[in-house]
Amino acid sequence: MTDASVMIDAARRAHRDANWRDARAGFLAANADGGLAPSDLRALAASQWWLSDIDGCLVSLESAYRASRAEHDEVACADTALLISLLRLTRGELTVGTAWARRAQKLLADRPDSLSHAYLAYLEGASGIAAGSEDLWTAESVARLRELDDALDDPAVGAIAAVVEGMRAMRSGDAAGGFGKLDEAMLAVVGGDVAPEWAGDILCMTIHACYELADYRRMAEWTHATEEWCAGYGADAVYVGVCRVHRLELRSAGGDWTETESELERACADLQSADPWVAGEGWYQVGEIRRLRGDVAGARAAYDQARELDIDPAPGEALLHLADGDGERAWALLTSALIGRDRLARVRLLRAGIEVAIATGREADARELRDELVAAAEDFGTDGFRAWAEHGSGMVALAESDATGAVEAFHRALGLFTRLGLRWEQASMRSWIAAGLDAQGDAAAAAQMRADAAAAFDRLGALPVVVQKRPEAPRTGPLTEREGEILALVAQGASNRDVATRLFISEKTVGRHLANIYLKLGVGSRTAAAAWWRDETDGS
Known part of the structure; x- marks a missing residue:
């Protein structure tokens, strides 16, 4: 047996044992002069992917594609092209990722339906490339995957079909139905029915959907399940880092900031090449911790990092400007961020929009945003959205001198935030309740509530919330x-x-x-x- 054969056999054993570092080293050594078989090049690429070496992984996959093409193996070419497309799209490289998907589409056009066709439909649904637009999770992608699921007895196809159907339902306002489908897909993913690279994308998408809908309980449960899934692939696995960011986001939401900020910084820095989207979300969370602690310069730096990774740092950046006295800049940032977002993506911005609108004298806009937030909370039905809607309703009521209605709404929000275990939000609600009690003329109760809030902020290491009074309305005579x-x-x-x-x-x-x-x-x-x-x- 030649030295190259010995190295390849050792690398293959390391790959089977999930010893990614030895597998990568062995395959690279054996491929010093080129000539690795397509299957070994794909194994090398997988090892590099697990180690977050995405640049190396893409080089190896493209070599595998060329080697498969030389052998006239169109099925292998298509599968490799699909994987390259997935990784390029994950990194935000839409043009190159779309080109690889189109290449796979041509290779699969005249072949019987297979799992590869399901992966293609998933990419089309997740990126909008099928219609040449930014329309995601279309009815056409759902119908195509249902057709494939009916035709193929493959649990991976069923999981992919459930993901696409779930995401479409969720973004259409059916949160319960959407989560039901996503939960079904996640069971298949953590059960090992889906190839790891595709499984990881589904895991991230589902956990982000939980975060976007403020469903922190479900987010925590699926993050834990993902961590257990990752454990089977070794401590170096790329999704160990992804899970770490999600776990730290949960800790931050709960108000556990002492070590979370520095840990998030390290996790995001490690993940920026492998999964810039998740890293950008993490940097935004770093900015939020710093903003709430009063570190203005640090918050701006973190928001800039998020923006560089194509994550819009709204609403946090807008609230930073509002606290700095620049309400008009805050309003411009929020209204700009709202443009072009779908209904679900707008929800996270609405509560901040209400606060900024009231602080800058735009009460009509505040009422419109309140109505949109209340409607979203009713339709999507998560406790997080309900809490935000109650807070938004309370702010509008307070601005309209309905102190009793404001206090009642703030108390309902406090109860929901307590159920969710969000400690900063609980302290914030006590500050707003205190403002409502002041407006009612109950100074003693307001002072006690403000003292309770101050103690909670002190435990968190956060700045106290200052409820800004609305400006005096200009005299407009007969005008609206x-x-x-x-x-x-x-x-x-x-x-x-x-x-x-x-x-x-x-x-x-x-x-x-x-x-x-x-x-x-x-x-x-x-x-x-x-x-x-x-x-x-x-x-x-």
């Missing part, structure tokens, strides 16, 4: 609040386009409001309307 906003900008010399940009509305809407303003004021021009405004507001 929105008409007053528009005329104030016109009086400052803003064009219709400028007004539309500042208020995030269309120029047509601005023109319609101005026509109403002229009619109400009995004037015929913007110059006359602006003069009325300056007189009414004493030139301010």
Whole structure:
């Protein structure tokens, strides 16, 4: 037996034993002059993937693709192309990832349905590449996977079909139905029915869906199940790092910040190449810890890290600007972040939007955001969304001088946050309850509630929450609040386009409001309307 054969046999044994470091070293040594078989190149790539060496993994997979093509093995070519596509898309490389998916699609076009077709449908559903748009989890991808699941007796196909159906249901507002399907898929994944690279993507997607819906109990349970699944693949496995980030996100949400911040920093730095999306989410959480502790510069640095990894640091960055006294910047950041997001993705921004809208005198906008948040909480039905909706409703009630309604809503939110075990949120609600009690004239009860909140913030090492009072509304005479906003900008010399940009509305809407303003004021021009405004507001 030659030296190369000995090295290859040793590398194969190491690979079977999940000894990824020895497998990688052995295959690389045996491939010093090239010539590894396609199956060994794919084993090398798998070893590199488990060790988070994604750059090396992609090089090996592309070598495996070329070797399989030289052997005219189109099935192996398609499977390798699909895996390259998955890894490229995970790293945010949409153009290259899509090109590899298209290559796989051509190779599979005339072949009988198989697991490979299911992987292709999954990629199309997860990325929107099938329709050439950003529409995810379409009815077409669900139907295609149902068809494959019916035709093929393969638990992996069933798991993939359940994931796509679950994600579509969830993003359509059926959280219970969606989670039911995702739970079904996760059982198959942690049971070993799905290839590890694809299983890992499904695990991450499901855990993120739990986080996005503020379902922290389910997130904790599936994170634990994922950790157990990873344990079978060795301590070096890439998803050990992914699980660590999710576990630390849970600890952060619960208010356990003492060591979480530094641990998250290390985990994100280690994961940036292998899974930049998860790393970006982790950096955002680092920014949140720092913001709530009063480390403004540190929070901004962490938010910048998240943004570099294509994670929008909203709403945290906006709330940082609000606390710094720049409410207009906060409002601009939030409204910009809301544009283009689907209904579920908007929910995490709405509560902050209500707070910023009230703090900057936009009560009509605050009511609209409150209504959207309440409707989402009713439709999606998670305790996290219900707590956010109660908090948002309380803020609007307080701004409208309904102190009793505000206190009642804040107490309901406090109960939900207590059930969820979110300690910072509990302390925050006590601060808001104190503000409501002050508005009711119950100074003694407010002082006690504020003292309880202060003690909780002190235990967390967090800054106390300061409930900002809404600004005095400008005198607008017969005009609505929105008409007053528009005329104030016109009086400052803003064009219709400028007004539309500042208020995030269309120029047509601005023109319609101005026509109403002229009619109400009995004037015929913007110059006359602006003069009325300056007189009414004493030139301010």
